[in-house]
Amino acid sequence: MAEVKAARTLTFKILRYNPRVPGDKPRLQSYQLEEADGMTLFIALNEIRDKQDASLAFDFVCRAGICGSCAMTIDGRPGLACRTLTKNLGAEITLAPLPVFELIADLSVDTGKWMRGMSERLQTWVHMKQEEIDLKRIEDRMDPDLAEEIFELDRCIECGCCVAGCGTARMREDFVGAVGLNKVARFRLDPRDKRTDDDYYELVGDDAGVFGCMSLLGCHDVCPKQLPLQTQIAFLRRKMVLQGTKG
Amino acid sequence: MKVIYTDVLVIGGGLAGLRLAIGAKRRGHDAIILSLVPAKRSHSKAAQGGMQASLANVTKGQGDNEDVHFEDTVRGSDWGADQEVVRMFVNTSPKAVRELAAWGVPWSRVRKGDRQVVINGQKVTITERDEAHGTVAQRDFGGTKKWRTCYVADATGHAMLTAVADRAIAESIPVHERMEALALIHDGGRCLGAVVRNLVTGEVLAYVAKATAIATGGAGRLYRNTTNAVICEGIGHAIAMETGVAALGNMEAVQFHPTAIFPAGILVTEGCRGDGGLLKDASGHRFMPDYEPEKKELASRDVVSRRMEEHIKKGNGAKSRFGEHLWLDITLLGEHHIHHNLREVWDICHYFLGVDPVKDLIAVRPAQHYTMGGVRTKPTGESPTLKGLFAAGEAACWDMHGFNRLGGNSVAETVVAGMIVGEFIADFCDKSENAATVPVGLVQEFVEREKAKLDEIVNRRNGEDPSAIKLEMQDLMTANVGIFRTGPELQAAVDGLQKLLARARNVGVRSSAPGPNPELVTAYRVQKMIRLALTIAYGALTRTESRGAHFRSDYPRRNDAEWLKRTLATWKGDSDTLPTLNYEPLDPRRMELPPGWRGYGAKDYIDHPDTPARAAEIEKIKASGAAGDRIALQRALMPYDHLLPPVLRGRNERIDEPL
Numbered sequence: 001m002a003e004v005k006a007a008r009t010l011t012f013k014i015l016r017y018n019p020r021v022p023g024d025k026p027r028l029q030s031y032q033l034e035e036a037d038g039m040t041l042f043i044a045l046n047e048i049r050d051k052q053d054a055s056l057a058f059d060f061v062c063r064a065g066i067c068g069s070c071a072m073t074i075d076g077r078p079g080l081a082c083r084t085l086t087k088n089l090g091a092e093i094t095l096a097p098l099p100v101f102e103l104i105a106d107l108s109v110d111t112g113k114w115m116r117g118m119s120e121r122l123q124t125w126v127h128m129k130q131e132e133i134d135l136k137r138i139e140d141r142m143d144p145d146l147a148e149e150i151f152e153l154d155r156c157i158e159c160g161c162c163v164a165g166c167g168t169a170r171m172r173e174d175f176v177g178a179v180g181l182n183k184v185a186r187f188r189l190d191p192r193d194k195r196t197d198d199d200y201y202e203l204v205g206d207d208a209g210v211f212g213c214m215s216l217l218g219c220h221d222v223c224p225k226q227l228p229l230q231t232q233i234a235f236l237r238r239k240m241v242l243q244g245t246k247g
Numbered sequence: 248m249k250v251i252y253t254d255v256l257v258i259g260g261g262l263a264g265l266r267l268a269i270g271a272k273r274r275g276h277d278a279i280i281l282s283l284v285p286a287k288r289s290h291s292k293a294a295q296g297g298m299q300a301s302l303a304n305v306t307k308g309q310g311d312n313e314d315v316h317f318e319d320t321v322r323g324s325d326w327g328a329d330q331e332v333v334r335m336f337v338n339t340s341p342k343a344v345r346e347l348a349a350w351g352v353p354w355s356r357v358r359k360g361d362r363q364v365v366i367n368g369q370k371v372t373i374t375e376r377d378e379a380h381g382t383v384a385q386r387d388f389g390g391t392k393k394w395r396t397c398y399v400a401d402a403t404g405h406a407m408l409t410a411v412a413d414r415a416i417a418e419s420i421p422v423h424e425r426m427e428a429l430a431l432i433h434d435g436g437r438c439l440g441a442v443v444r445n446l447v448t449g450e451v452l453a454y455v456a457k458a459t460a461i462a463t464g465g466a467g468r469l470y471r472n473t474t475n476a477v478i479c480e481g482i483g484h485a486i487a488m489e490t491g492v493a494a495l496g497n498m499e500a501v502q503f504h505p506t507a508i509f510p511a512g513i514l515v516t517e518g519c520r521g522d523g524g525l526l527k528d529a530s531g532h533r534f535m536p537d538y539e540p541e542k543k544e545l546a547s548r549d550v551v552s553r554r555m556e557e558h559i560k561k562g563n564g565a566k567s568r569f570g571e572h573l574w575l576d577i578t579l580l581g582e583h584h585i586h587h588n589l590r591e592v593w594d595i596c597h598y599f600l601g602v603d604p605v606k607d608l609i610a611v612r613p614a615q616h617y618t619m620g621g622v623r624t625k626p627t628g629e630s631p632t633l634k635g636l637f638a639a640g641e642a643a644c645w646d647m648h649g650f651n652r653l654g655g656n657s658v659a660e661t662v663v664a665g666m667i668v669g670e671f672i673a674d675f676c677d678k679s680e681n682a683a684t685v686p687v688g689l690v691q692e693f694v695e696r697e698k699a700k701l702d703e704i705v706n707r708r709n710g711e712d713p714s715a716i717k718l719e720m721q722d723l724m725t726a727n728v729g730i731f732r733t734g735p736e737l738q739a740a741v742d743g744l745q746k747l748l749a750r751a752r753n754v755g756v757r758s759s760a761p762g763p764n765p766e767l768v769t770a771y772r773v774q775k776m777i778r779l780a781l782t783i784a785y786g787a788l789t790r791t792e793s794r795g796a797h798f799r800s801d802y803p804r805r806n807d808a809e810w811l812k813r814t815l816a817t818w819k820g821d822s823d824t825l826p827t828l829n830y831e832p833l834d835p836r837r838m839e840l841p842p843g844w845r846g847y848g849a850k851d852y853i854d855h856p857d858t859p860a861r862a863a864e865i866e867k868i869k870a871s872g873a874a875g876d877r878i879a880l881q882r883a884l885m886p887y888d889h890l891l892p893p894v895l896r897g898r899n900e901r902i903d904e905p906l
Contacts, residue, residue: 054766055757115285126350141382
C-alpha cells in the first residue's frame with residue numbers, strides 16, 4: 001500500500017486590485033485551500049472563487065495550455081497557471097498579474113490589446129505575392145522540413161510571458177518583445193511572404209525592435225512553448241545588422 | 248444609450264466568425280467581431296488532429312474525392328445531415344485548405360519515398376509518390392474510408408486560428424474583445440443587432456447591424472465533464488432561442504469524444520488512433536476489434552465512446568481513486584513520431600498527467616466534446632424564420648453533421664461555413680431593401696430590458712448562489728443526459744432542470760463592485776444555460792429512437808419510419824419552463840445516399856417507407872450509365888452546385904484528377 005499522506009493546506013497570496021473601484025488599493029490577500037490530487041492553479045483559483053471570494057478576477061479559456069489566456073506571475077515567475085500543478089510549488093504560493101500589460105483587475109490583464117497593437121505594427125501576416133488565389137488548383141508545394149521549421153516558430157500562443165520576463169519591455173513601452181521578433185523571424189522564413197530584409201529592417205531595425213534586446217533572455221527561460229527565442233533573436237539581429245550596414 | 252452601427256455584426260471571434268467577417272469585408276461591408284476573449288484564444292485553437300479535405304495527396308488517400316468524403320460524412324451523421332449542405336461542404340473544404348495554405352498555415356507536407364507507419368497495430372512501410380512531394384499531407388481519422396485529414400502536427404486549430412486571425416488584422420477588421428451579447432434585437436421578423444455587455448467595465452450598449460451572425464461555438468460547459476474551453480457555455484445558442492422566433496435544431500445530438508484524459512477531461516486528438524494508437528483495458532487487452540471488427544479503434548466517435556463505456560460496465564475498466572477509465576496506448580508509434588506529430592499530446596500528458604506517452608499509457612474516458620445542434624439555418628446560413636440572423640460553425644445547424652460529427656469535420660466546417668456564409672451575408676447586405684432602418688425605440692426597449700434584468704440580480708439580497716446552481720445543472724446533465732440515455736433518467740433530468748430554472752430566476756450576487764464581476768456573469772448566464780440544457784434533455788426524452796450520438800438504451804434502434812426528422816426547438820415566453828418542439832422531416836426521395844447501414848455500429852434499423860424506392864431509383868440511374876463520369880452522375884442524383892456562391896463553385900484539382 002502506498003503511504004497515505006495528509007493533504008497540505010496551501011496558502012495563496014494573491015495581488016488584489018480593481019482599478020474601477022474608487023479608492024481601491026493594491027494589496028496581497030491570503031486564501032487557504034486544502035490541496036487535492038492533481039490540483040492545478042486553474043482548479044485552485046476556481047475553487048477559491050466558487051467557495052471563498054466571488055469577486056476574484058482571473059482569465060482561463062482552454063485550461064489545457066494551448067490558448068495563452070492564463071499567464072500570470074507565479075511565485076515571481078511568468079507562467080501558464082492552467083498547467084501549473086500545485087504539487088510542484090511550496091505551501092505558500094504568491095500570484096500576481098503579468099507586469100507590462102494593462103491591468104483589468106486582480107490577475108486579469110489585457111494581453112489582447114497589446115498583441116493586436118504588435119501585430120498591426122509588425123504586420124504579422126503573410127504578404128502574398130499575389131492576392132488572387134486559384135482555389136481550384138493544387139496548392140504550391142513546400143519542402144516538408146521547411147514547413148516544420150515554420151511551424152516550430154508558429155507555435156507561439158501570444159501568452160505574454162516573454163514580454164513580462166523582458167528587461168527592455170520594462171523600460172521601453174514600444175519594444176516589440178520576443179513575441180514580435182519571433183513573428184518576424186517566422187515570416188522571414190516563409191517563402192510565401194514577399195517581404196525582404198529591407199522591409200523587415202523598417203519594422204524591427206531599431207531600439208524598439210531587435211536592437212533593443214539586451215540579451216538578458218528572460219523570454220527564452222520563461223516561454224511555456226520552449227520557442228527557440230535565443231537563437232532566433234540572435235540570428236535576426238545579425239541579419240538586421242547586415243541589412244543596416246549594407247546601404 | 249451608446250449605439251454602435253455596422254453592416255455585419257459577428258458574435259464570436261473563432262475561426263467561423265473571423266472567416267465570415269473577412270468574406271463580408273472583402274465584399275465591401277464593414278464588419279465588427281464581438282468576442283468574449285482575444286480572438287486567438289477562442290476554442291477553435293483547441294482543434295488538434297486536423298481538418299478533412301479530400302486532397303488525395305498521400306498514398307493512402309489516393310482515390311479519395313468529394314464523393315467519398317460525402318458518403319463518410321452522411322454515414323457518420325447516421326443520416327441526420329442535410330445532404331445538400333454536406334455536398335456544399337465537401338466541395339469547398341479542399342478550397343479552404345488551399346486558401347489557408349496561401350495565407351500561411353504551415354500544413355504538414357508529404358515527403359516522397361518510404362516511411363514506416365502503424366496500421367492496425369502493425370508496422371507497415373508505405374511509399375509516397377514523387378509527384379506528391381511537398382503537397383499538403385493527410386492522416387487517418389475515424390469513420391473515413393481514406394486518409395483525408397490535413398494537419399499541422401497536432402496543433403492544427405492553433406495554426407489555422409493564428410493565420411486567420413492575423414488575416415483579419417490585415418483586413419483591418421476590428422475585434423471588440425471581452426464583449427458579450429446578452430440578447431438579440433429584433434421585431435419578431437427581422438434581427439437588427441444585439442444588446443452587448445462590456446465584460447471589463449460592465450457597460451451595456453447596443454450594436455445595430457444589417458446582418459447579425461452567431462459564431463459562438465459549442466455548449467460543452469452544460470456538462471460537468473467536457474473537453475470544451477470554459478467559455479463554451481452556449482450563450483450564442485441561447486440568445487437565438489430566446490428570440491422566440493429563431494429555432495435550434497437537433498440539440499439532443501451531443502458528441503462524446505472517446506479520448507479525454509482522465510480525470511481532467513482535456514482532449515487528446517483522434518490523430519493518436521488515426522496514427523495507429525490503440526485502446527486497451529485494465530488487463531492490457533485491445534478490446535475494440537472484439538466489438539467493431541470493421542473499423543476497430545477508428546469507427547465513428549459515437550460508436551467508439553459507447554463501446555468504451557460498455558466495456559467499462561462489463562468490469563474491464565482500470566480503477567483509480569477518481570473512478571474507472573481505459574488506456575490509450577501510443578507507445579508503438581515511437582519517440583520520433585510523438586515528438587514531431589503529437590507534441591501537444593506529449594505536452595498535455597506531461598503537464599496534466601505526469602506521464603511520458605513515449606513509454607507510458609494514457610488514462611482516458613469519453614467526455615462531452617461537440618454540440619451537433621445549433622441555430623437552424625438555410626444552406627445560406629440565414630435563419631429561415633428570423634431575417635437578418637445568420638449562424639456559422641459549431642453554433643449553427645445548417646446541418647452537415649446530423650446526429651454525429653466525424654473527427655476533422657468541425658475545424659473544416661468553421662472555415663468552410665465562414666467562406667460560404669460570408670458570401671451570402673455580403674449578398675444580403677448588397678440588397679438595398681436590407682438596409683437597416685433603425686427603430687430607436689425598439690433598440691432602447693431591448694437595452695432597458697437587459698439592464699433591468701442585470702439590476703434585479705445585482706440588487707437581490709440573499710439570492711441563490713449562481714455557481715452552485717450551475718454545478719447542479721452540470722451534474723444533472725452528466726449523470727442523466729450522457730452517452731447511454733433512458734426515459735426515466737431523461738425525465739429526471741427534465742424535472743430537475745425545471746426546478747433549477749425556477750431557482751435560477753432568483754439568483755443574486757455577493758459582490759456588486761463595478762468593473763469585471765465574474766459572479767454576475769455566471770448569474771445571468773446560468774439562466775440561459777439551464778434553458779439550453781432543458782432543450783437537450785427534453786429533445787432527447789421525446790426522441791424515442793437511437794441515432795448517431797443520441798443513444799436510447801430503451802429504444803436502441805434507429806427508426807427512420809418515425810424519426811427521420813430534425814428537432815426544432817423554440818423558447819416562446821420568458822416564463823416558459825420547456826422549449827416548444829417541432830419537427831422538420833428529411834425526405835429520402837431527395838437524398839443522394841438513402842439511409843442504410845453505416846459500415847460500423849448497430850446493423851438493425853427501421854426503414855423509412857420511401858427508402859427502398861429511392862435506393863432502387865438510384866441503382867437504376869447508376870446501372871444505366873447514361874449519366875457519364877462521377878461528376879455527371881452526382882449531378883443526376885442530387886444537384887447542389889446552384890446552392891453555392893458562384894466564387895466557390897467548381898471542381899478541385901488533384902494529382903490523379905487534373906482539371
